[in-house]
Amino acid sequence: MKLPAILHKFSSPRNFYSMSGKLIPWLAWGFGLTLLAGLYTGFFVAPPDYQQGESYRIMFVHVPAAWMSMFIYVVMATSAAIGLIWRIKTADLMASMSAPIGAAFTFIALVTGSLWGKPMWGTYWVWDARLTSELVLLFLYLGFIALQASIEDPRNAARAGAVLAIVGVVNIPIIHYSVEWWSTLHQGATVSKLDKPSIHITMLIPLLLMAISFKLYYLASVLMRGRGEVLRREQNSRWVKDIVAAETQSGGVK
Amino acid sequence: MIPSTGSAFVALIRRDLMLSYRHRNELLNPLLFFVIVVTLFPLGTSPEKELLQTMAPGVIWVAALLAAMLSLDSLFKADYEDGTLEQLLLSQHSNALLVLAKIFSHWLVTGVPIILLAPLLGLFMFLPAEGIKTLMLTLLLGTPILSLVGAIGMGLTLGLNRGGMLLSLLVLPLYIPVLIFSASAVDASLAGLEIKGQLYFLGALLALSITLAPIAAATALKISIE
Numbered sequence: 296m297k298l299p300a301i302l303h304k305f306s307s308p309r310n311f312y313s314m315s316g317k318l319i320p321w322l323a324w325g326f327g328l329t330l331l332a333g334l335y336t337g338f339f340v341a342p343p344d345y346q347q348g349e350s351y352r353i354m355f356v357h358v359p360a361a362w363m364s365m366f367i368y369v370v371m372a373t374s375a376a377i378g379l380i381w382r383i384k385t386a387d388l389m390a391s392m393s394a395p396i397g398a399a400f401t402f403i404a405l406v407t408g409s410l411w412g413k414p415m416w417g418t419y420w421v422w423d424a425r426l427t428s429e430l431v432l433l434f435l436y437l438g439f440i441a442l443q444a445s446i447e448d449p450r451n452a453a454r455a456g457a458v459l460a461i462v463g464v465v466n467i468p469i470i471h472y473s474v475e476w477w478s479t480l481h482q483g484a485t486v487s488k489l490d491k492p493s494i495h496i497t498m499l500i501p502l503l504l505m506a507i508s509f510k511l512y513y514l515a516s517v518l519m520r521g522r523g524e525v526l527r528r529e530q531n532s533r534w535v536k537d538i539v540a541a542e543t544q545s546g547g548v549k
Numbered sequence: 550m551i552p553s554t555g556s557a558f559v560a561l562i563r564r565d566l567m568l569s570y571r572h573r574n575e576l577l578n579p580l581l582f583f584v585i586v587v588t589l590f591p592l593g594t595s596p597e598k599e600l601l602q603t604m605a606p607g608v609i610w611v612a613a614l615l616a617a618m619l620s621l622d623s624l625f626k627a628d629y630e631d632g633t634l635e636q637l638l639l640s641q642h643s644n645a646l647l648v649l650a651k652i653f654s655h656w657l658v659t660g661v662p663i664i665l666l667a668p669l670l671g672l673f674m675f676l677p678a679e680g681i682k683t684l685m686l687t688l689l690l691g692t693p694i695l696s697l698v699g700a701i702g703m704g705l706t707l708g709l710n711r712g713g714m715l716l717s718l719l720v721l722p723l724y725i726p727v728l729i730f731s732a733s734a735v736d737a738s739l740a741g742l743e744i745k746g747q748l749y750f751l752g753a754l755l756a757l758s759i760t761l762a763p764i765a766a767a768t769a770l771k772i773s774i775e
Contacts, residue, residue: 431722431725434718434721434722435722437718438715438718438719438722441715441718441719442705442706442715442719445706445709445711445712445715446709451772451773451775454772455705455769455772455773458701458704458705458765458768458769458772459701459705459719461765462701462723462765463723465761466722466723466726469726469754470722470723470725470726473725473726473729473730473750474725474729476729477729477733
């Protein structure tokens with residue numbers, strides 16, 4: 296199977312460096328603008344919820360963060376698989392750079408979820424199916440990061456991580472549904488699951504804005520991290536030395 | 550003459566069984582661990598019959614998970630250190646099948662003893678006969694999954710210096726579904742409920758891991774050996 300030409304172009308470290316350099320400002324501005332718009336509409340435009348009052352507004356951070364936590368895992372596993380199969384360095388790089396960001400979003404989703412749980416359920420933690428599988432997802436991320444950190448050779452670290460990420464992707468739905476099944480068995484009565492009325496448009500808009508904003512943040516930060524890592528890994532190559540020389544001359548890099 | 554894959558499969562199982570028989574003392578350790586962990590729970594909580602009975606499925610299964618994880622160490626390590634593993638992976642036979650043979654013989658000497666020990670621990674925790682029967686059934690379906698999934702983690706951490714702690718971080722989250730279905734099956738049988746659903750799930754997980762885990766484990770081993 297062949298990859299589209301554009302991917303091959305993007306996949307050389309040098310092209311990655313220059314293309315991502317052009318993309319990052321756009322992504323960062325997009326992130327800032329959608330974040331402001333999302334926070335403004337979320338806090339000031341969207342009406343209070345008829346059941347939960349004002350405290351539901353944490354949803355505008357919590358839900359997009361939870362989406363991102365799963366989205367990034369899939370992106371991570373996909374690019375790790377691409378790296379494993381077609382031996383593309385940039386794909387490996389994207390996978391390992393994505394992991395800490397994904398773990399951070401998972402952590403944010405857990406913390407905001409527990410803060411939301413306090414007024415709603417009266418306790419910071421319940422063994423609710425979603426919270427539990429989010430916690431397991433965090434463990435999977437941490438396992439991936441720990442595995443890659445303990446293998447010195449970056450090439451082997453990337454391949455081992457790829458196997459783990461693919462195994463994880465197969466397992467995530469299984470874990471998710473078994474946890475869901477378990478929690479309905481054990482606690483159906485104690486956890487009053489939030490009823491899900493179809494969400495009102497004034498609440499949906501800030502939610503979507505925040506979701507877009509988080510995605511742009513992820514893209515911008517993964518590319519920034521990737522650029523730094525590319526420079527570090529290719530530090531002995533000609534083009535990196537040229538960049539460093541040019542930057543030193545203009546006074547950018549000391 | 551090159552042996553067929555089938556006879557290589559059988560020969561590998563026989564060799565591994567022979568090796569574990571020669572080192573039979575090592576096989577005792579995970580079992581002792583299994584018994585001791587379960588013994589700690591009554592000491593740490595209380596010897597009350599009701600409490601122990603409610604905790605029994607979870608406690609015995611968690612101890613079985615940990616024992617299975619500890620026993621993974623003997624799965625590839627010796628072969629990795631003396632170079633046998635490299636030769637196996639270089640052979641013309643399907644790597645996944647050879648890995649499956651190793652996992653199977655490993656399960657025979659570590660998983661099966663856990664199943665056989667379970668009734669004793671069930672007695673310790675005041676499980677009634679019905680519960681013990683279900684416990685053994687779930688162990689029969691579940692311990693092979695633990696070996697299969699554990700083999701992937703072991704393959705990934707094989708060459709690493711401090712692989713042990715990392716292995717638990719990688720493998721334990723993947724064991725969660727097995728724990729949930731097994732413990733809830735034992736729970737259900739204590740309450741006199743139907744347990745077929747849980748057993749079917751375990752069977753499905755077993756089928757899935759027999760087909761996929763050896764491939765992933767073989768890939769992981771190849772990466773570790775490089």
